[in-house]
Amino acid sequence: MKIFGINLAGPVREEVERFLASNGLKLEKDVEYTAVAVCREEIVGTCSFAGNVVKCFAVRPDWQGAGIAAQLLTHISDILFSKGITETFIFTKPENGQLFSGLGYRSVAATPQVILLEGGTANIGRYINEMVREAGINGTEKAAIVMNCNPFTLGHRYLIETAARENEQVIVFVVEENRSCFSFTQRLNLVRQGTADLTNVIVIPGGRYIISANTFPTYFLKDRQISVYQELDALIFARYLAPAFNIRIRYVGTEPHCQVTNNYVEALQKILPSYGVKVCLVERVKSKGECISASRVRQLYEKCHWEELRDLLPPCTYDFLRNYPNPGSQANQAD
Amino acid sequence: MDIKHPAKAGSLESNDIYVMVEPSSEEGIVLELDSIVMRQFGRHIEAAIKETVTKLGIDNIRIVAKDRGALDFTIKARVETAVKRALEE
Missing domain, CATH: 3.40.630.30 (Gcn5-related N-acetyltransferase (GNAT))
Structure with missing residues (x-):
């Protein structure tokens, strides 16, 4: 053989x-x-x-x-x-x-x-201890948010602000897998720039064990069993990340039209509380009657609708996008 | 002496051991062993690995070993090979 x-x-x-x-x-x-x-x-x-x-x-x-x-x-x-x-x-x-x-x-x-x-x-235990050490955080009770921020919008900013107002310390985990339009480093930097004024917010890489709704392996997508995967993600968060970082509450933005996100929220609500972590749902902030979402931003960006984008983005992301090459913008210039 | 980069030796096959070594951020010899005979021979295998590493003059190292029932001389040979590979430029 x-x-x-x-x-x-x-x-x-x-x-x-x-x-x-x-x-x-x-x-x-x-x-x-x-x-x-x-x-x-x-x-x-x-x-x-x-x-x-x-x-x-x-x-x-x-x-x-x-x-x-x-x-x-x-x-x-x-x-x-x-x-x-x-x-x-x-x-x-x-x-x-x-x-x-x-x-x-x-x-x-x-x-x-x-x-x-x-x-x-x-080795998950080792890996997460290293994350805690690198973040340089103390043992204060914390709130956590997991985000992809592809790219960072005023919607993300609103969720972070809400958590920052209601808690002593907030950790934002930016999803690390690079399957998004914008690279992980770009996404992380924008969140850091856009929250620099919030002194009780720490923005760190999500690391290997935060999977997020955006990065579920195809194995489960094929079987339309994303929810199975979401439970696993919630379980890992509850069992390993929450105790290591002393996270007591997790903030999640609602997404009225996205079934995947809704299922994810359900999984979090099902699993986190039994590990002593509350789940706080925050209704999405709207702009002109429509929810601000990164997917909406990406669509507008493709079409170079800069005026509309100005209402949805913090200055750091707006400036970043204006200087970022995009097929749409080139077409626009050719016109 | 410290190793320079990750290296491995061995296999996951029965009666063998898969030894991976990498530079460690911690002091000393950090060993993580999984073995199918952990309960019977776990401590003995750990001692054999640590002894081999020490004899090679390594001070700081992380070793992850997946044992499938390897005998002492196999364990020692695999550890030595992994460490020597990790010392190569």
């Missing part, structure tokens, strides 16, 4: 897709690397990764128990390690947890529908 990486642009891809399909799985679109275990020219197992998430893993039932899983995971870990990715994660069904925990993966949190395991050098 041989284990090797395949060319994802080549014909073997289809074979892997068929193999996964026969095991009730799909080769997800974001996969960057796929390894196969091949015996007598037949695929008997496969494993892939996207970023630091190990996924699309299957071993043919009649080959299970022969150590193929261990070989595949070693191969994938080696490749990840050679790319400088030493901390890895697996999202899977709880019944598969046992298999991976026998292969060096540790359970971070599990809901009845999903389990998150970490492998490589990842």
Whole structure:
């Protein structure tokens, strides 16, 4: 039996897709690397990764128990390690947890529908202690907000202001994954600039364990089971982040038209209070009768509606966007 | 002496151990071990890893090891290889 990486642009891809399909799985679109275990020219197992998430893993039932899983995971870990990715994660069904925990993966949190395991050098307790240390915060009771801020709007500012008025100290976690229009660094800097006057607000990177509604893996999107994932996110927040930072209340902006966000709020309300963390819903601030949202800002920005944007954005974001290249603005200049 | 960059050795296969080492922000030898025989041999494996690292003259290091029932000499060989790789330029 041989284990090797395949060319994802080549014909073997289809074979892997068929193999996964026969095991009730799909080769997800974001996969960057796929390894196969091949015996007598037949695929008997496969494993892939996207970023630091190990996924699309299957071993043919009649080959299970022969150590193929261990070989595949070693191969994938080696490749990840050679790319400088030493901390890895697996999202899977709880019944598969046992298999991976026998292969060096540790359970971070599990809901009845999903389990998150970490492998490589990842260690949530250690990681979060490091976050607390880097933030340089004290033990005061805190309020927390998790935001993507893609980009930072007056709506975000309003939510932060509200929390800052009602609490001694507020921590804003900016979602770290770079799947947004604006890069993480750009988003983080704008939030920091736009809240610099609020002395009891600390803005820090969300880190690896805040997943947020914007970054749920495709695995669950495919099954329309985002809510499953949201519960996991809420559980991790309640169990690890809240006690480490001494967070007693989490602020969330309402989003009347977004089912995903509503479900997320429901998950937070279901899980956080049992860990001693309150959930405070703040109604979205409006501009000319319409809620201010980052998606609305992005639409207006594409069309270069600067006058309207001025009402929705703090000066820092407005100035940033004016100096930021965008296909829409170029088209506009050409006109 | 301190290691320069992350490195690893070994495998996740049965009777082997996957040893990852990286420079540590903390003082001393920080070891995180997962083993399928943690209850029976956890302390023994930890001692074997720490002894190997100390013998190699390493002062500060973070070691994460995933053990699948490796024997002593395997453990020592894997640790030594990982550390030596981590010392290479």
